[in-house]
Amino acid sequence: MLPIGDGALDALLAQDAPAGDLTTHALGIGSRPGRISFAARSDMVLCCAEEAARLLERAGVRAALRHGSGERIAAGTVFLEGEGPAGGIHLAWKVAQTLVEYASGIATRTRRIVEAAQAVAPGVAVACTRKNFPGTKEISVKAVLAGGAQMHRLGLSETLLVFPEHRVFLDGAPDFHGLKRRHPERKLVVEVASVADAVAAAEAGADVLQLEKLAPDAVAEAVRRVAGLDPVPLVAAAGGITEANAAAYAATGCAVLVTSAPYSAGPTDVQVVITGSGVAS
Template identity: 55%
Template structure:
């Protein structure tokens, strides 16, 4: 499981409390024993509860309980509880809550995508792209995994994926540069993106290991899958571009191996009710 470091979490806390909590200090309530709870307002897949709990510990509080990331939580359900003084809990309150709400939003959408896709093909793999908001990669990846999806690509360093923006610079037949690439990185997959059926077939014949079928209608993806399979080529076929909860089952039913999407990153956070109250 991905866990954000104490250094990372301390920076997040410092952004919200750079020079103390003026309100709590002026009211004189900072030393009163208190409890803080999180309850889901809607059904959700919880995420980042570990980080929220650690923020409370870093602020001087004590964790009583929380559900692990990836847990389905029902409306009204208590899923996170901590104690401390009113001062320590107010220090961590808003940033911990917001992190859980945003991360759980991504996890919940990822889970809905997986459920929708598997209605069309129980064996389909749903991968989420690197198109998360810059600076949020770790928590975004954690949320995707918590939702039951996988990560399509962490970044540019670990995968070989050729887009049109690369191919415009290449000379000669596709077979030539595919062979050169394979000779240089024999342990890597040769992945290429395309947006037409005929080109997908040419690239599969040229030796591509993985084809991303970008923004192709469902019928075209189905045709590309059928024709490439008829040729006996073992190329992995992934539908990408515009894949979302409403069409995931249809794309999955084409027989492709994988759906690639960014849609889980975009949408509202989950709604969580946070209560801080005195003990006793």
């Protein structure tokens, strides 16, 4: 599973305590030993528990990870424990808790969409877009993978995806075959908004047809219309796909469901318990 580097984790700690933890310092309890535990308040697909453990360790707390990213855990399950000075516990506490809550929310909703789609079409792929909240790319990607989906594209640098918004700057139809000759290692994806446009793009050389906000019956029609071409392009349904309609889209015969829905998932709820373990010597 994709790791998030210590540099990024240190930045999260520094963001929350840019000049240290004033309250713990003022109370004079920073050196006192204690324990911290993290548990799921509801059933969830866990994500970023490894990073939560590393946040504890970066703050000087010994961590014991009980469950990892991608695992489905039941309400009440303790997935992480730590032992160390109160100063470190309080420094890492809320950052670690919040990171797991938001990442697990994305992972849990991703898993619901994947399961709804694959219950109808076991071979269909679910791919998440790059529309994560800015600045959260690493966390969002890890959560998508933990939920059992894949990334549709990580960013602009790695894929050929022609939108209608590109075509408004062209004189005439784009030269899809020329694009493919100049970038032979890349699949050419073309976004279309109608069945007719999908067929035209396929005949012009598109490798993947991204059908934007078409109803399931229209997606099924596009799949049928391009099935006789050689080669047969992949069909990806995109726009407004959630756990509520994933099965209907999966049943169309398309190869991929493209969704941004997991990024709007609410955070899961994680219970944190902190206890003292006597006065430090």
